[in-house]
Amino acid sequence: MDNPLLNASRDYIKATEVCATTCHGQIRKRFIIKSMDKKSSFAKLEKTSNLQTMSETSIFDIAGPIMVGPSSSHTAGACKIGQFARALFHGTPKKATFYLHGSFGEVYKGHATDLALLAGIMKFKTSDSRLKEAFEIAKKKKIQYEFIKKDLGKDYHPNTVRIVLENRDRKMSMIGSSVGGGMIEILKIDNFPVHLHGRAGKYLSLIICHKKNADVLPKIKEQLKKINIEVVNTQQVSYKDKTLSVIALGHTRITLAQVQDIEKNTEGIDFMRSLSKLEKQ
Amino acid sequence: MMEYKFTNSEEILRLCKKHNLPISEVAKRFEAERAHKSIASVRNQMKKVRDAMYDAVRKGVKTEEKSKMGMVGGDAKKIYAALKNVKNMMGNKVTLRAMAYATAVGEQNACMNRIVAFPTAGGAGVVPGVLFSASESFKAGKRKLLRGMFCASTIGLIIAENATLSAAKGGCQAEVGAAAGMAAAGLTEMRGGTPEQCFHAAAIALKSYIGLACDPLGGLVEVPCIKRNAIGCMNAIGASDMVMAGVKSFIPLDEVIEAMRDAAELMSPKLRETALGGLAMTKTGIMIKKKLGLKIK
Structure with a gap:
């Protein structure tokens, strides 16, 4: 069912380690995807999502939506x-x-x-x-x-x-x-x-588009740390000279004002979007 | 480490005995622990679910609105009207009302109105049907209703964990079947049954659905889904009655759920929500498919 941001994308799964993290951010299962074949490695990825533990399925996933x-x-x-x-x-x-x-x-x-x-x-x-x-x-x-x-x-x-x-x-x-x-x-x-x-329930995500090789992630993480927001997992994808970074946050909510603040204070960002509003829908 | 963590009915039973709690309380504490919330806020969230279900039921028994394809609509009102003449019916007030409510939810879903997918949209009628109807004939029905809902969700959770709740993977057994099992357990707890009895009721109800095909006409959640929801209520009430009379399920619930998963794997994809087999390929089914402009394979 629901899973955190699993690593990378279809095209970017190579011999990477895919980690499925639990609600508390600990690493629970690790899979080494050896195959370079897109399809079979994707099938394995999907398998990891079935391995979610009970603590990730809510009573209200059953009694709802x-x-x-x-x-x-x-x-x-x-x-x-x-x-x-x-x-x-x-x-x-x-x-x-x-x-x-x-x-x-x-x-x-x-x-x-x-x-x-x-x-x-x-x-x-x-x-x-x-x-x-x-x-x-x-x-x-x-x-x-x-x-x-x-x-x-x-x-x-x-x-x-x-x-x-x-x-x-x-x-x-x-x-x-x-x-x-x-x-x-x-x-x-x-x-x-x-x-x-x-x-979009358990993990709130921040999506940031910036120039490739621009070192913005550490800066953003530092700012998140300042406002006590825990980072669970990040993933990055590049296309041509742009990079899209997705940061999965912990349980703490981030407000729109905070997102706009970070967007203003960090140089080299094209845009930054918070998907936290979708949490309850 | 979570105290109220469980993956199957055996573990729930152990928790119930250890803390001397009913299933519904274990469910509440599990959810509170899982989501770092207070028990009161978990209760309030369930109340919201209850209110949304109640709205759907109330609307559904009054309206004659037809679905877009015109296959369903207005049946809930007919069944509800038959309550006035309950003497001429074979079932009693509770069963008739349960069927009316279940049909109401199904029709509301087909007519694009708001429902609660409890556990899924296809099987959404059974739990509100059985639990609302029963709660109306109990004292302190409203409070008991919440207990029934928590207990039913717990059964749904272990089915989701050990088998599936998706018709695309497991056919109708995973939707109406699972819902009937959940409702049977919830009803049994509302009537004061022990946790063991709840699991027996769920097992008995679920056993009748092993391998049931999901074969909706034109792929729409209308025919036969809605009537299956109504009959699912009868099944759940029957299972609960049997258990309260002292009957036990010969096969424990965990094994029944395992059998359900096994059957799901054996089922042809044609019988899993693709509208390529079973009732979907009857003469009537093909007519509906043509009307919808679907390919007939």
């Missing part, structure tokens, strides 16, 4: 992917384009995946009963939307969507999969292959 039907993977999961995209984009988009892959493309109308994705883009919770009226509300908010059936490649889970958000001066794309039971994975942010596990 409170959600709008009809399907946890096609509706609730889709809404959550939308929320992630919105949190990453940081601001109201003018235009949203959804490329629906696999089963998402086949059955999105019957399962209301389209409504749910759009609702997520507008920051609706998965339990928001206005989800039904997402189209009307989007029109009121003047957000243009479009749904396109597209094959993104056979490496992706059948329930996958590529979301492109735009406003006047910015554009961002993201690929996310809904892997069942309302749990999601984010696999690509712009051109960076990542592997974020969503239910």
Whole structure:
């Protein structure tokens, strides 16, 4: 089920050590992935996520989530992917384009995946009963939307969507999969292959984009330490001359003001986003 | 090290005996310890879940709203209306009401309204159906209801841990089956059963579902899911009644859950939420598929 940020991404799994950490940040299981073959090493990665211990599954994972039907993977999961995209984009988009892959493309109308994705883009919770009226509300908010059936490649889970958000001066794309039971994975942010596990519950994440080789992480960690926020795990992915760093935080919450402070005080950062707001949704 | 940590029913039983607590209390303390919260805040969180479930039930028994495909809607109201004529029915008030509530939740889910996925969206009707209906016929029903919900979640947790709660992996046994097991245990605790009895009830209910296919028409959580939820209530109430009458499950719960995992591995993918086998491929099922514009393989 839910797992912390597992190391690295599909394309970046080489002979690396993958650590799954527990809630308290101790290393519980270590796997050496010897195979260079992407697929088999990915299968092993998924195995590690099944190895989660009882202490990571909550009673309220069973008695919940409170959600709008009809399907946890096609509706609730889709809404959550939308929320992630919105949190990453940081601001109201003018235009949203959804490329629906696999089963998402086949059955999105019957399962209301389209409504749910759009609702997520507008920051609706998965339990928001206005989800039904997402189209009307989007029109009121003047957000243009479009749904396109597209094959993104056979490496992706059948329930996958590529979301492109735009406003006047910015554009961002993201690929996310809904892997069942309302749990999601984010696999690509712009051109960076990542592997974020969503239910976004237990680990709050900070996402930072900066220049490659810029030494910003130690600076950020130092600032986090000052405000008593524990860092559980970090992962870094580079594409061309940019690097995307993801920091998983411990149980302490970080406020938006704190995030903005750090963003201001650290040089060489393109953007910094906190996904902590998604915690309870 | 966590004191209230468990991975199977045996360990829960040990905790119950060691601290002289019912399953629901162990669950509460486990959650409080796990999430570093107070027991009161865990209780409050469960109350929120209860209120959301209650809203869905109340709305569902009043409405005649049809789902988008028109396959379901309005049945909960019919069953609820039959309560007035309970003399002409074979079941009693509790069973009829449970079926009405379960159907209500299923219909609300299909009509895109808010529900609690307890444990999943597909099997979301059974637990509220059984527990709400029973609580209305008990004294201090509201408090007992919370105990039942905590107990049911515990069973769900060990099923999730040792087998699966996803129909895509385990078929309907993992959704309605698991929900029936959970509801049976929860109901037994509400009636004052011992922890052992709760596990026997869960085992008996779950045993009837080993290997049940997930074969929804057109892949939508409508037919046969909603009626299976209603029948799941009968199953859970029956299992609980048997246990309270002194019957025990010959196979312990942990072994039943193991069997469930085993059956899940043996099941063809066609019977696991893909709408490629079972009821989904009947004449009616194919008609729905065509209507939805799905491929028929």
